Amino acid sequence: MTKLPFVKAADVEGEYRTPPRVSKLLLAPKYGGVQNVSMGMNITEVGSMIPDHVHENSEEVLFLISGHAKLVIDGEGEWEIGPETAFYSPIGKKHRLENIGDEPLKLVWVYCPPLPPHLT
Helix, strand or coil, X not given: CCCCCCCCHHHCCCEEECXXXXXXXXXXXXXXXXXXXXXXXXXXXXXXXXXXXXXXXXXXXXXXXXXXXXXXXXXXXXEEECCCEEEEECCCCCEEEEECCCCCEEEEXXXXXXXXXXXX
């Protein structure tokens, strides 16, 4: 093994996005180590959201560490979810996550296969 099999989130610089949130790509083929999956975390500010988006060729599974959110999956429904909740977004379904609580949302996400930007 030429690369450490772990990464500390505090050591990864986040990508700041609009609406206000930070996304950190932690494990991905472009960094070496993993080949068929990518993993990261997201911190979404109070009143902000991860806006509508679709993953055409990847499954996305997520784990909400802290905060409260409204999960909306187009054609499927809307749900309020809280800490320590695992959930997923089906391939090809538009979805979003809104921070409806009074603290930042902190979550971990995994894509399989990795999204194209995570490959190289």
